[in-house]
Amino acid sequence: MFLKNWWKLLSFFLLLYTFTAGFLGKVPAKPILNETIRNLYFHVAMWFGMMIFFIVSVIYSIKYLRHNRASDDIYAMEFARTGIVFGLLGLITGSVWARYTWGDFWSNDPKQLGAAIALLIYLAYFVLRNSLTDIDKSARISAVYNVFAFAMLFPTIWIIPRLVESLHPGGMGNPALDTKDIDSRMRVIFWFGAIPGWTLLGVWISTLRIRLQLLSLKHELHG
């Protein structure tokens, strides 16, 4: 029991660490950002989680295309779903953060637009899935589409944000963080607390949904 579920406990303790050290720890004093720099542990972690879930999702889609196993399709779908949830949370929290630093909820910033386009492409994955009634056809076409959706992540959130001017930190380089903005104390909480903690939580939620889907699949097959 414990050997199988240790990572769920780990997720809890990593997030506990993030929530306490994230607020009580010292952060560099920056103009405009002020204390909101602590959003790094929450807002930025959402995007990292989303990227990880989309990568896992496309791996399972490719697996499905190779072996035609229905369970692979379920894995791909549920990880894409959690990825969208994390991405939407990242978009909403980012826009609240932007309101109090850049001055507006939405400034048509290239990074905001890129992230929104990427999410819309992934939402279309579910529109496509649910519009096909034949189970095998739906799984097959949506797996192919998922590969395309993943390919679209490159221009929308990895390439274009690196090329254009933006209000978002890390302008011409890393699209998410300017590594000069955070110091070693923040880096430890971010990389060892927030990122693995949030990601494991997302994995847990995904596996719960996957297990439910597998159960209903079994139910459909055996009556």
Place this chain on the structure above:
Amino acid sequence: MVKSSSRLYLSVFAMMLSVIVHAQDSLKNEKPQMADALRSNGKIYVVVVVLVIILIGLFLYLVNTDKKISRIEKNIK
């Protein structure tokens, strides 16, 4: 007479100018405002406690859901 009053205005304006320049100088030297007072008052701990409670509640809910699904899995097998 007119000349001396305009000279007076000019000198007053010059004095105010130095005040404005000085004010901008001190604005530039001011450190970014951080919630240090909030921290020293201990109120930030309230936020941390609230967040930890939410976190614990959320995880208890997840554990509960996990157990329920496990039970169904066992029953179906």
